[in-house]
Amino acid sequence: MKEKLLTIPLYLTLAIFIVPVLILFYLSGINGILAAFSSWGFVESLALTFLAAVAATALNAILGTPVAYSLARKLLKWESSAYDLLLSPISIPHTVVGIMLLITFSPISPIYFITKYMNPVNTFFGMVLAMFFVSAPIYIMAMKEYFERMDQVHELFAMSLGNDRLTTFMKVVLPMSYGSIMRVSMISLGRALSEFGSLIILTYTVTLAPLFRFVSPATVYIWYNYETYGLLPALRYSSAMLLISMLLTLFLYFISKRAE
């Protein structure tokens, strides 16, 4: 009986997560979701958001995986400080992230002579950068923990055969880690998709010729509809976005299971 008491927080937490989702789907209904998908403005906003989130996630996998490995194996002398620095965006409010990125690339930036060649404002680049900024710490943290748990005996075996650290990483560690990379990418993708605070400042509308012209990220689009037209359209777009996110999460889950 006492053991069952331990499961109460679990059910309570599950309820906190699941009940709002069910209510959202219940209130918007199938017709509401279908109506959302019949809006071209929403569909292209969704497409832009997924494209940027996938790009940010790919960037995470390409940069974040070796970063996490270097930190886990303490290849840097200042590993602890580097890790703290890399995790710091977690505690920064995302509107602040937006402002930070905005001024870094603006003419008032002290490094404008470098950053002037890149424009994040209302560009696809800016959207990917903001999504990467907020999702990278989560990716690096999860992958670092994975690499720390990994049995290092295979790496030692490979290195004793004359393979350097980079070769061992590419030939031994990476093939063993595909499942985890997929699984952690899934979390990172979810974080990128849900980004709002920095995007509303940096990329209110994005133009990426010839695909997108003045298209808002999906979260900004939902917020704009809520502010301008009220709850009903926001409800429909929210449930449609949630449905797509859940289907994508499920798809990636099965892919990561196969990779494992």
Next chain:
Amino acid sequence: MSKLKISNFTVYRDSFRVGPIDLTADEGCKVLVYGPNGSGKTTLLLGMLGILKTSGSLSIDGEEISSLPVERRKIAYQPASPTAVPKLTVRKILRLASPRIDQDIINELKIDSLLDRTGDELSAGQARLVQLAAVFMGKARVILLDEPFSFLSQEHREMVYELIRKERRIVIATAQERDERFDLFVSLARSQEG
């Protein structure tokens, strides 16, 4: 002609210490490090690989290697745990040791049928044979074998003994007990606690 010289060599693992050990082994010499569980056999091998903190001298052919990273020491290591690299085929695992797979070793250990299987599809005994094939295929000057005969059938043990016996490089193996049947291990190093 390779010569391994270990002088006043001590390995530290937290509060545990193995050594000091003095040993000189010439080319073709087979060394058995034996002792009960926890006596520090694996600790000594890890120290020779540079994974643990050590003091004293470790040289091959007069070259001090104790400050070199593991991949430049030219000391191949077969770990005690009988697992081959998961997700990699045996062929790819063997190529970690040498781009050209030595068919003689494959035939000798009878692992030809395993080449296209991945490390996680192998039994403990099969994984041990693959580990051994890789370390013998590599170009290391010294071969460290951590409990090489465990998880093997009697037939396979004999095959591995034969492989070690024929090896012209220095081989250092660990075992629980001194076994007089294996008198091809000509030098002994005893690990000690404290």
